[in-house]
Amino acid sequence: MIKQIGLSIVLTASVVSAAEAQTKLVEKVTKKGDELVIPYSKYKLSNGLTLIVHEDHSDPVVHVDVTYHVGSAREEVGKSGFAHFFEHMMFQGSDNVADEEHFKIVSESGGTLNGTTNRDRTNYFETVPSNQLATALWLEADRMGFLLDAVTQKKFEVQRETVKNERGQNYDNRPYGLVYEKTSQNLYPYGHPYSWTTIGYLEDLNRVDVNDLKNFFLRWYGPNNATVTVGGDVKPEEVVKLVEKYFGSIPAGPAVQDMKPMVARLDKDRYVSYEDNVRFPMLRMTFPTPEAGHTDEPALDVLAEVLGQGKNSIFYKNFVKEQKAMQASTSNSTSELAGEFGISVVTFPTTKLADMEALVRKSIAEFETRGVTEDDLVRFKAQAESGLINRMASVSGKVSQLAAYETFRNNPNYIQEEIKRINAVTKEDVMRVYNQYIKGKNAVILSVVPKGKSDMVAKADNYTVSTDGFVAGSDEYSGLKYTKAVDTFDRSKRPEIGANPVVAVPNYYTSKFKNGLKVIGAKSDEIPTVTLQLSIKGGHRLSANDMSKAGVASLTAGMLNEDTENYTSEEFTNELNKLGSRVSIFSGTDETIVSVQTLKKNLDKTLALMEERMFRPKFNQDDFDRLKKQQLEGIANQATQPTTIANNVYSKLLYGANHISAMPSSGTAETVNNITLDDVKKFYQNNFSPSVADLVVVGDITEKEIIGKLNFLKNWKKKDVKLVADTKAPAIDKTRIYLIDKPDAAQSEIRIGYVAMPYDATGEYYKLGLMNYALGGAFNSRINLNLREDKGYTYGARSGYGGSKYAGPFTASAGVRADATAESVTEFMKELTNFHKTGITEDEVKFMKSSIGQSDARKYETPGQKAGFLGRIIEYDLSKDFVKKQTDILNNITKKDIDALAAKHLPVNNMHIVVVGDKKTVLSKLQALNYEVVELDTDGNPIGSSSVK
Structure with missing residues (x-):
């Protein structure tokens, strides 16, 4: 049978294995013309395993992804963190793979690997040279079908400590690290699958034993609840044979039903708060919205962009530009069962969050007057197109996209539907979702305040999580049995591998302009994009000549991202976003970087904006005052961050207090207070020169094409910039x-x-x-x-x-x-x-x-x-x-x-x-x-x- 999906041909047929017709070819999608699609073949094994294969011979690599449709949403009350805990256990060996061997085998093969867990799925993946495909599949199959006998109490205890360390590092000891946990607890009813986070609670991790963990595996880690996606330098028929060999005999697990959406409902604004080791108070408002894939999702994404994303947004204008807050943003985040429209404001140390809440509500109301413009829709659609294309830059990106679409949409080719949904959004849609989900609606309003500053909260707490009405779900774990596959081959033997693939170092061209600018580039036509990176040597290191004004390089880069002679920063951002392009300038320890990324079709307009940003800065005093204030606040905040303290003190000890490398690139409060707008202008005028600059170009463009478009860089006047020589670090007499x-x-x-x-x-x-x-x-x-x-x-x-x-x-x-x-x-x-x-x-x-x-x-x-x-x-x-x-x-x-x-x-x-x-x-x-x-x-x-x- 042949059916049409977009412009892609989809075939339904079957593949005959060596033993019997047990693997069915469900569909085959091929690219036609210039359509945005990831070609693939989709198969179904008799044990319920889904296999997707994407063939791409552009590089000698292969990416293997195994996605299990289980995340923290499948956990029970009192046993949170299991999905993530099991992610750790899956790297601790199986029947035929010794302890710590999984990482070692993949690393030894020249590959990289990891696993991730979220609310709705857990995935494991490897990127390896193409001759190591069989090894990657053998490893993944062994832990799918032969794991539990290798799970020992000792391994369980060690990984429990590792997970607790991860929680400490990424949640408990990170500034604002508990925002998501506190929001989830108070947004969803007690027992809702999203009312806890994937890391789980320490008391739950301490409570469970190794048998609880084994039962979780038996319930959810069967092949019928998994998708294996393979992409890269492979042939589909060879992948099918290998997957049949290693996965085909693994018995199916218990049946798994998709969960139905469970969107949060609030009967009032819920005010909650906590004290944290932070300098800046934070206000976080969260409105319930529909789940991923809902018809209103794209319109809510547009609303989030208009309200609080980028320099054209209402929140940037009212909070950041007016120096009311350090940061202010909005987002529409969606998961399988529900969505959340979040508003975050990180304000200055003396600002009361009640004032921020009032400004948030005023800014939301302002949207009604402002409305939605054609530019808003053009920006959103251009950036969405650019994002989808850039995800295809790597085999791992394409494989991840196919796996996610299959897991949550049962359609690896959902990218076609995604494009339709994005392009179909109208101004009326955006206003409708605003009225339906945001205007006058209740939210969880979380205040995060510095320790001892409870008086700064937006409003006194008025909500406590209640267990009333909670009914535990049915028992998912009784009667589970561990049944291993029966094979006709020796699974303990690692697969034979072929010769290492021949790796071609990219061909590149070089050029040098009369003004000293050096150019290096390579043509790469896998996706229709162009990337430019201009490196201007010096950066923070130039302050070695006058360390009393350290931090000037960072401030200068910041100012170059503001107004130009012909555009306000908001207008400039609007033009960029309508192209789906990026032009940004940032300063590092030894250089200032101008980074440019664009779709090939928009290159000329993007280069014109690059020229504007580099050579026609306006250097407004108001912009300078705002950026200087933000830099000073950021420096003050560093004193609350253990990681930053460790790095800064370590550098000072290594290099000595009078060495530029001992000074953070942001400077100190003393040095930044010394900097004036004239200092920034002088730094720009004296140190931005083609004579100390290199340009890298990579993309779907030839040397002749790109050189012909760079006259504005050829005409850049050179200056005599003297880079600072290094000084010797002090000797260490003893440890x-x-x-x-x-x-x-x-x-x-x-x-x-x-x-x-x-x-x-x-x-x-x-x-x-x-x-x-x-x-x-x-x-x-x-x-x-x-x-x-x-x-x-x-x-x-x-x-x-x-x-x-x-x-x-x-x-x-x-x-x-x-x-x-x-x-x-x-x-x-x-x-x-x-x-x-x-x-x-x-x-x-x-x-x-x-x-x-x-x-x-x-x-x-x-x-x-x-x-x-x-x-x-x-x-x-x-x-x-x-x-x-x-x-x-x-x-x-x-x-x-x-x-x-x-x-x-x-x-x-x-x-x-x-x-x-x-x-x-x-x-x-x-x-x-x-x-x-x-x-x-x-x-x-x-x-x-x-x-x-």
């Missing part, structure tokens, strides 16, 4: 611990290291990257396996060399449980010391060579990856064969070479150890270690010292 007190912190931030060396693509720096891979560079590195997987001290620990043109640090780092702070320092130093003394093992050398050697297949896939690769070539003046030289170094490096590097470049007796944590919890244990302990304030100034031993 000490520096403690910065963060009262009541449940986690501690640790940084350990010293100033190493500059970047070198084919010298000792490159070799240090090879050396560090087994120490702290891979997931299966010694440091991460010890602190995360074995001890459960952290969500993740790592080490690495961070060189640029200037000397950069070696740093080992982690955020760890407060009660394991001293123990974590001990384990870090143990691993560093052991590696320093005894070096690497032969097995680790083999793993490193295999992993890094095969990873080239993933390096040049997307326009962004190509731009990064070319940018490094032009920045460091690398030869065309530098990748071959790196490969030769990799292939020839020995254990003896790496041991020598470790002995030379891991000076464990001459490193700084920085700890940001709760002094009363961690100090005594740190003092018991064999290091002097020096206490510092949050600016890195000494406040006392003590030592034991």
